Amino acid sequence: MKFSKLTIALSSAAVLFTVGCATANNVSTVSEESLGFRKTTIYSESDTVADKTMYSTEAAGASKKINRAFQDAPPMIPHSVEGLLPITINNNQCTSCHEPAIATSMGATPIPKSHFMDFRPKHNYDGKTFTKAVDNMKNEVSVKPISQLSGARFNCTQCHTPQSTGKLIVDNTFEPAYTRKDGAFKSTWDEVILDNLDTLKK
Ligand code: HEC
Numbered sequence: 493m494k495f496s497k498l499t500i501a502l503s504s505a506a507v508l509f510t511v512g513c514a515t516a517n518n519v520s521t522v523s524e525e526s527l528g529f530r531k532t533t534i535y536s537e538s539d540t541v542a543d544k545t546m547y548s549t550e551a552a553g554a555s556k557k558i559n560r561a562f563q564d565a566p567p568m569i570p571h572s573v574e575g576l577l578p579i580t581i582n583n584n585q586c587t588s589c590h591e592p593a594i595a596t597s598m599g600a601t602p603i604p605k606s607h608f609m610d611f612r613p614k615h616n617y618d619g620k621t622f623t624k625a626v627d628n629m630k631n632e633v634s635v636k637p638i639s640q641l642s643g644a645r646f647n648c649t650q651c652h653t654p655q656s657t658g659k660l661i662v663d664n665t666f667e668p669a670y671t672r673k674d675g676a677f678k679s680t681w682d683e684v685i686l687d688n689l690d691t692l693k694k
């Protein structure tokens with residue numbers, strides 16, 4: 493134990509010595525301010541200011557939709573979610589406006605067909621024995637429309653989140669190459685997932 497502590501001490505001394513020499517010989521110096529994203533010395537917090545997180549404060553109905561990050565990306569929430577979260581089993585206000593039957597009249601994008609589908613493997617439980625679906629070819633997954641919102645889609649904010657408009661420290665140069673003209677505002681899933689799709693049907 494003692495030996496290893498000594499070894500560490502010696503090696504750190506060696507590192508310090510090397511760094512010291514480099515500085516002394518003016519070979520290269522790296523300022524602390526240039527090392528991280530904060531651009532201030534690590535010895536003082538006083539002038540270190542983080543950029544503010546700024547979520548939309550516009551109420552639903554008054555906000556402007558945000559371009560999708562890529563074709564079929566889950567859209568970001570453009571409106572304020574104040575008072576709408578957390579989503580609980582008895583209180584999901586998102587569905588009260590985005591439910592397909594009412595969404596259009598509310599000016600909201602309807603929850604797409606994909607959210608009314610079951611993509612889960614078909615395990616069996618007869619009340620006594622649980623048998624896991626184990627087909628490695630994934631044929632046990634029956635993708636079919638269901639009459640209600642899939643449980644896997646109930647917690648909207650698991651995939652759809654508000655977007656902060658704060659400044660990025662590192663610029664994002666990614667440009668989406670949408671496969672459709674309206675890709676910035678519309679998903680293609682409603683087209684590709686057909687009404688009567690049931691992959692277990694023979
Ligand atoms: C009072 C009605 C209302 C409620 C409640 C509501 N929304 Fe919205 N939502 C809208 C409207 C209207 C829009 C269109 C933008 C606008 O007009 O503000 C929208 C837009 C969106 C979008 C962007 C859709 C697109 O095509 O880009 C997403 C995602 C979204 N809402 C998710 C949610 C989630 C998640 C919740 C629950 C936390 C929620 N909304 C609650 C009305 C609502």
Ligand code: HEC
Binds near residue numbers: 603644677
């Ligand atoms: C497991 C992740 C996930 C959850 C949970 C989820 N979504 Fe989505 N959502 C997506 C993805 C991915 C897309 C884009 C592909 C598609 O249309 O299915 C999408 C698309 C959408 C769209 C745009 C549809 C269009 O026609 O362009 C709306 C509106 C939406 N979701 C609302 C909701 C609401 C409201 C909830 C909660 C009730 C919810 N989503 C839950 C992943 C999710």
